[in-house]
Amino acid sequence: MRQKLSPRENRKAWLYAALIVLGMVLCIALAWYVSAQEWGREAVYLPPANEAVLEKAQTLDTIVIDAVFDPESKQLTATQVMTLRNPSGQVLDSVVLRSYSGAYLSEDTSPAATDELFAACYGERFSTGGLILDCVQVNGETVRHSWNEDKTVLTLPVQWSAERTLTLQLAYHVNIPDCGSRFGVKDGIYALGNVFPTLALWDDGWRTEGYCAIGDPFLSACANWTVRLTVPKGYQLAATGYAEPALLADSAVYTLQAPAVRDFALVISDRFTSASAMADDVLVTAYAADKKAAQRMVKYARQAIACYEAHYGSYVYPTFTLAEVAFPYGGMEYPQMVMIGSSAIAATDDTLEVLVAHETAHQWWYAMVGSDSYYEPWQDESLCEYALMDYIGDVYSASARENAVFQRIETALRITIPRGVTPGSPIDYFQDLTEYTQVVYRRGAALWMALENLLGKDALDAALTQYQEAFRFGHATREDLTLLLSQAAGRDLAPLMTDYLDTYITN
Ligand SMILES: [Zn+2]
Incomplete structure (x- = not known):
């Protein structure tokens, strides 16, 4: 009832x-x-490119690549069309490309085959791999080409007037070595960093320095990249730029558009899971063998983007991608993407968070603002270490920041470095990765702490934002940066820069 x-x-x-x-x-x-x-994957929304990127793109060279990845033969087969403007303003009789993967062909030249890295990268045996050029044409005519000794510098004879546009067509295949490095396959993860040929940087002559084992010895100008890549079904792709794949019966085709970027990297695996989320208007995606690791990478990257946008101005690209790579480095930066080492992912302390914060900072200092990573590696590395201090201060506390400054930067000033290397030394002066990190990253960051004391935090952030906006898509020299900081300080800071960058500290 x-x-x-x-x-x-x-x-x-x-x-x-x-x-x-x-x-x-x-x-x-x-x-x-x-x-x-x-x-959720339903969160994926590909934001449009920023206006600054689109405006810059109108003035840049184009690179269009069609490639097929075959894990059975560990090979990438590609055609690449480059439309190039003469960067020199003068008549040239050659065009020079950098094709860094050639260094991995031989044990004598591979940057992964040094005493320090060999066992971690190759295990017991050396494995060869690299780009093999099948055909090259300039404006439709087949030309004879020549390589330098370590097969990283490709020279083509041309008659190139200052106003003329050059079209290069390359056909090549890339054999992927068994190697845990920025280039190679290990644990089912294929890393393709510095694999696609780029125009050598013009700097009163073609830049053709060696592809040394320490640091990031690659330089290139921004260009508009389109990469169409076919992978077998079941493989996922992390790359500069982002695209949802077109799924075919037994393969997936990714078409990636990346305007105004200075390089293009890929990581491919059938072991990847992914996580993604928006950081303001940037799509952040992480790929790792472990889903929870991918989620942590996204979380740290979002925090880092929010922090750096607040301190140093907007991130201009629509996407940022992180990918696990089984290599012995912590991480490795490329435009719109970073590689993150498996060992950092497996660490139970704050290693992964610190690493993601550092590598994300490279999107400001390297990807957006280029600098000379061969002769002035401090110019981006020390700024990324300094950015990490801001990340710790913003995400944790002012006292956590003070503690990190003491632990990482002040301590590095006190240890004994046996030879006369300084933060301002070129990368080929350093004998191992530890020495390089202590001197260039950490002692280098002491300069930024001194500038913070001198100018005040707000004024230094304003100067760094100005630096980012003035030099993004280009290359800033040490002199450019010194002048900009001197203007912010109202006095010549060259002597202070020399003190911190070029003076050997004896303890
Ligand atoms: Zn770095």
Whole structure:
């Protein structure tokens, strides 16, 4: 029997019903929000390119690549068309490309085959790999080409007037070595960093320095990249830029557009899981063998982007991607993407967070603002170490920042470095990765702490934002940066820079 409710009980029943419905709506909204923020593939929304990128793109060379990846033969087969403007303003009789993977062909020249790195990269045996050029044409005519000794410098004879555009067509295949490095395959993860040929940087002559084992000895100007890559079904692709694949019966085709970037890197694996989320208007995606690791990488990267945008101005690219690579370095930066070492992912302390914060900072200092990573490696590395201090201060606390400054930067000033290397030394002066990190990253960052004391934090951030906006898509020299900082300080800072960068400290 159903009893009639009193008006008061009736109101109560309606109130409960309304509360239950409201609760359900809130739960659904919360579940949608959490999935959109952190975990769900449905969160993927590819933001349009920033106006600054599109404007710059109109003035740049284009590189269009069609490639097929075959894990059975560990090979990438590609055609590449480059439309190039003469960067020199003068008549040239050759065009020079950098094709760094050639160094991995021989044990004598591979940057992964040094005493320090060989076992970690190759295990017991050397494995050869690199780009093999099948055909090259200049403006439709087949030309004879020549390589330098370590097969990283490709020279083509041309008659190239200052105003003329040159079209190069390359056909090549890339054999991928068994090697845990920025180029190679290990643990089922194929890393293709510095694999696609780029125009050598013009700097009163073609830059053709060696592809040494320490640091990031690669330089290139921004160009507009389009890469169409076919991979077998089941393989996922992390890259400069982002694209949802077109799925065919037994393969997937990715078409990636990356305007105004200075290089293009790929990481491919059938072991990847992914996580993605928006950081303001930037799509952040991480790929790793472990789903939880990918989620942590996204979380740290979002925090880092928010921090650096607040201190140094906007990140201009629409996407940022992180990919696990089984290599012995912590991480490795490329435009719009970074490689993150498996050992950092496996670490149980704060290694992964510190690494993601450092590598994300390279999107400001390297990817957007280029500098001379061969002769002035401090110019981006020390700024990334300094950015890490800002990350720790913003995400944790001012005292955590002070502690990190002491542990990482002040301590590095006190240890004994046996030879006369200084933060301002070129990369080929350093004998191992530890020495390079202590001197260039950490002692180098002491300069930024001194500038913070001298100018004040807000004024230094304003100067760094100005630096980012003035030099993005280009290359800033040490003199450019010194002048900009001197203007911010109202006095010549060259002597202070010399003190911190070029003076050998004896303890
Ligand atoms: Zn770095």
